[in-house]
Amino acid sequence: MGKNLVDGGIIMKNEVLSVIKERRSIRRFKPDPVPEEILNTLLEAACAAPSAGNVQPWLFYRVHRAEIKEALAKAALGQKFVAQAPVVIVVCADLNRASATYGERGRTLYCLQDTAAAITNLMLAATSLGLGTCWVGAFDEGAVSHVLELPPHIRPVAMIPLGYPAHSPSPTARRSLSEVVKVVD
């Protein structure tokens, strides 16, 4: 953890910066199962995310059963790789919990940000342990709710297929800082 990390104008690289840079969207997985202990470590990392008012509006479905993963892949507009991952984490937002404290802003903004922060923690923790993930956002929410028998106040916001990577995708392009940063000084 960082003290004096700028030395002669050069920032010493650390593992966090490397993992952030090396994370990829993984869509092919080895069949090896993910040990229970690693799954718990990843979910604990997810839960360490900040949330508005520490409400923690998240709920995680850890799906291992083949026919449920198949149904999730179908709900994800036929993205078959979803079913091929040894585990799929379906991340949900509890709209009751989110809106109890913050009303409309809790339901339509904070709980989406809080769950996204949890997902990001989970993905970086997974990368750091040699695992691969992919953020799947394109799916029929009603179909996912039906498959997992979710009550109406539990909204599925992402599916994260998870496993040991069977490919090494190249990095995707990024907009330059000059395009996306405005300095007000």
Added chain:
Amino acid sequence: MGKNLVDGGIIMKNEVLSVIKERRSIRRFKPDPVPEEILNTLLEAACAAPSAGNVQPWLFYRVHRAEIKEALAKAALGQKFVAQAPVVIVVCADLNRASATYGERGRTLYCLQDTAAAITNLMLAATSLGLGTCWVGAFDEGAVSHVLELPPHIRPVAMIPLGYPAHSPSPTARRSLSEVVKVVD
């Protein structure tokens, strides 16, 4: 980066897991400025986040000017610590970019998740370099748009005061995994 990280049932801790666990919401900052190079490293970490269709709907206002920080603190319902940070990053979502590819779902879900993933990367990178951040979500969006003269399609979604921490808050409580994880096997 992880190979054979489970040894005899014990997961070897790594810096990513530690930083995820050690991140705190920092609301008091030393006056020391944040070097330009570190700011760029943090913003590059933010930009390395995944986004739906790699649209990268984010825009970052790096605010240093005192009177603008004061106006942001006022827009944040009087949270004065916002103005006391040496830098405030106002994170915005470009609604045009978000909805061009994905319509309503892009505008109301993906761009909020994508910017939240970018913020999480930025916060973890900051923690790893000894800096402190706080996710500020409670603000009057219209007031922030007015202060920064944002066009209508640029929505401010969070403010991140940033600087060297002047306090060490205790960790906040978390719900147990048994409360927030459902296993489907």
